[in-house]
Amino acid sequence: xxxxxxxxxxxxxxxxSRNVNTGITNRDSTLYINIxxxxxxxxxxxxxxxxxxxxxxxxxxxxxxxxxxxxxQSSQKLTSLSTRxxxxxxxxxxxxxxxxxxxxxxxxxxxxxxxxxxxxxxxTEGQRADSLESDQxxxxxxxxxxxxxxxxxxxxxDQERQQMQSSMAELRAKCTDxxxxxxxxxxxxxSTTNRLQTQISDxxxxxxxxxxxxxxxxxxxxxxxxQLSAKQKTIVEQAEEIDQLKSTNxxxxxxxxxxxxxxxxxxxxxxxxxxxxxxxxxxxSQNAQIKRLTEDHQLVEIVREEKAALEVKLRSLQDAxxxxxSNELLLLQLQQEKQRWASFLEKDDSYSTPEDIVRxxxxxxxxxxxxxDQLGRAEAxxxxxxxxxxxxxxxxxxxxxxxxxxxxxxxxxxxxxxxxENQKQLAVKEATMLREQLKxxxxxxxxxxxxxxxxxxxxxxxxxxxxxxxxxxxxxISKQLxxxxxxxxxxxxxxxxxxxxxxxxxxxxxxxxxRGLQVELDRTKxxxxxxxKEIEAYERRVASLEEAGTTRHRILQLRDNPTSRHEAIKxxxxxxxxxxxxxxLGKQKATMVPVSTVDRLxxxxxxxxxxxxxxxxxxxxxxxxYKKLSTELRQTVYSLLGYQVDPQPNKKVKVKxxxxxxxxEVLTFAPDTKSKEKKFILxxxxxxxxxxxxxxxxxxxxxxxxxxxxxxxxxxxxxxxTKARRF
Numbered sequence: 001x002x003x004x005x006x007x008x009x010x011x012x013x014x015x016x017s018r019n020v021n022t023g024i025t026n027r028d029s030t031l032y033i034n035i036x037x038x039x040x041x042x043x044x045x046x047x048x049x050x051x052x053x054x055x056x057x058x059x060x061x062x063x064x065x066x067x068x069x070x071x072x073q074s075s076q077k078l079t080s081l082s083t084r085x086x087x088x089x090x091x092x093x094x095x096x097x098x099x100x101x102x103x104x105x106x107x108x109x110x111x112x113x114x115x116x117x118x119x120x121x122x123x124t125e126g127q128r129a130d131s132l133e134s135d136q137x138x139x140x141x142x143x144x145x146x147x148x149x150x151x152x153x154x155x156x157x158d159q160e161r162q163q164m165q166s167s168m169a170e171l172r173a174k175c176t177d178x179x180x181x182x183x184x185x186x187x188x189x190x191s192t193t194n195r196l197q198t199q200i201s202d203x204x205x206x207x208x209x210x211x212x213x214x215x216x217x218x219x220x221x222x223x224x225x226x227q228l229s230a231k232q233k234t235i236v237e238q239a240e241e242i243d244q245l246k247s248t249n250x251x252x253x254x255x256x257x258x259x260x261x262x263x264x265x266x267x268x269x270x271x272x273x274x275x276x277x278x279x280x281x282x283x284x285s286q287n288a289q290i291k292r293l294t295e296d297h298q299l300v301e302i303v304r305e306e307k308a309a310l311e312v313k314l315r316s317l318q319d320a321x322x323x324x325x326s327n328e329l330l331l332l333q334l335q336q337e338k339q340r341w342a343s344f345l346e347k348d349d350s351y352s353t354p355e356d357i358v359r360x361x362x363x364x365x366x367x368x369x370x371x372x373d374q375l376g377r378a379e380a381x382x383x384x385x386x387x388x389x390x391x392x393x394x395x396x397x398x399x400x401x402x403x404x405x406x407x408x409x410x411x412x413x414x415x416x417x418x419x420x421e422n423q424k425q426l427a428v429k430e431a432t433m434l435r436e437q438l439k440x441x442x443x444x445x446x447x448x449x450x451x452x453x454x455x456x457x458x459x460x461x462x463x464x465x466x467x468x469x470x471x472x473x474x475x476x477i478s479k480q481l482x483x484x485x486x487x488x489x490x491x492x493x494x495x496x497x498x499x500x501x502x503x504x505x506x507x508x509x510x511x512x513x514x515r516g517l518q519v520e521l522d523r524t525k526x527x528x529x530x531x532x533k534e535i536e537a538y539e540r541r542v543a544s545l546e547e548a549g550t551t552r553h554r555i556l557q558l559r560d561n562p563t564s565r566h567e568a569i570k571x572x573x574x575x576x577x578x579x580x581x582x583x584x585l586g587k588q589k590a591t592m593v594p595v596s597t598v599d600r601l602x603x604x605x606x607x608x609x610x611x612x613x614x615x616x617x618x619x620x621x622x623x624x625x626y627k628k629l630s631t632e633l634r635q636t637v638y639s640l641l642g643y644q645v646d647p648q649p650n651k652k653v654k655v656k657x658x659x660x661x662x663x664x665e666v667l668t669f670a671p672d673t674k675s676k677e678k679k680f681i682l683x684x685x686x687x688x689x690x691x692x693x694x695x696x697x698x699x700x701x702x703x704x705x706x707x708x709x710x711x712x713x714x715x716x717x718x719x720x721x722t723k724a725r726r727f
Contacts, residue, residue: 107409114402132510140517146524160538231279238272245269359534366529370522642714653680655710659717664688669706680706692716
């Protein structure tokens, strides 16, 4: 092998294809930067070669073969050293390339995270703007509702104020009338008290007299009652003796021999009869005396009732005097309190009544509460705004730091790009030189085909593949760098800033509107609170006036009044008479019926007649309802099933089809007494059933199925109609 062949083998990279010129032209020339440091060694060796300038021409003075072999061995050593250095540099370049790729990935992740944060910020700002707009709409609607409620409250308040003014005028007029009436009543009460006191003293004296006489009369009545009971006993005994004497007299009539004893008995009977007449006269006189005493007793009771009524009037007058005195004291206290209130007021104050002062105080309290609420809300808003500003300032500083880092990284990337472009230009120049050298190698290869080394060609192919992979990595890096530059330009574009500025202007304008609406809302809240307080005060005043009216115009009723006592006496007397009547009815042996019993029976008969009338009315109502429901049910059955059902009194049912042509075409069903369930059987004694005997035998006699029989009959009758023939 010649020296130039050895040099060509050392110069060519391993794993390179046979067509070297095509491999270099298809490969990116910028990747030859990796072997740039090894080229000066080759150029030094090639500068001494006579084939560098003119490779196709042979030199005039060719050295000897021994010397050329020695020089080839030395050049082999140099090329082996240069290949080792090239491999080391390739490894370092690979490491640098991987580190740069990692840095680009980290920068890419950092840029993407910053872009996401900015997008999230933009989204949050948009959401805030939307929420502010929705809040603004809500506040506008709320303000409308509050304005409507305020208008309604004002109208109601005006109406209530007019009503209150009219009611107050009426109450004032009533108060003046009541005051005049009270004065008149006081004057009349004084005169009546004096007159009543005299009457009471007279009535008490009369009452004492009546009480003493009444006690005497009660004793006499008790004695008379005892005597009357004794006389009644003697009368009963004498009546029994009379009966015995009558029986003996009857026996004596038949005895003629005992005539003398009969005369004696007659004389005794005459005496007994005279004695009985005397006792009856005494009883009548005693009854008259008892009646007179009962009348006197009733008069005494009436006097007692009048005395109780006068005592009640006296108590009411005393109560009226006490209430008048308490009202005078209360009026004095109110006047003193008014003077104390007026002492704190100035001359320029327009407060004529304590109501105006309380209203002004209520207004101040409501305003104070509203101002405190506004202050708390403003403090909360300021603190929230302060925190928001701090967070935004921190975010702005972070963004600025990130932007500075991105700018530095961008500058570094630009420097790297310029450096890579310079290296690309150098590599292009070196590639052209290497192409020329490879042409000379190809020519030498053509001259010395037998001495070609295949290992060197494989080595050249490997280096070509390595350079292809590095070229692809550089392409991806350049694309990522261009993408980052476009993203940075997009982020730094003025359109975004203009959009964010417009968004901020809209937010500030909406905030100003919200503040104005908040102020109006606070003002309306204050007015609403004042109106509600006034309405509550007027309601309390109306309630107090109503209570005063009810207390002034109430009707008194004593627990122990004469009417209730009279009713109690009548009830007790009625119970006693009923008991006595029952006892007399039980003791009476005669067949006569008392009048009270007859009256009671008549009343019971009238009540029974009324009950009978009510039951008749209810029965008539039920019958009408039942008829209505039954007709509706029959119409429903007729429209759905095609049969008119007519119940009969003897529990039979007549069924007529809607396709029947005459009134005689009727089926009669009777309840089946043999079956436990409520079933019906057909009475087949009519000529209409004989017309449809086949259906009767098939459905009723054989299968005992009435609904199927009726359905089959309906179909058969329908087939006989003109409507069916039409189809």
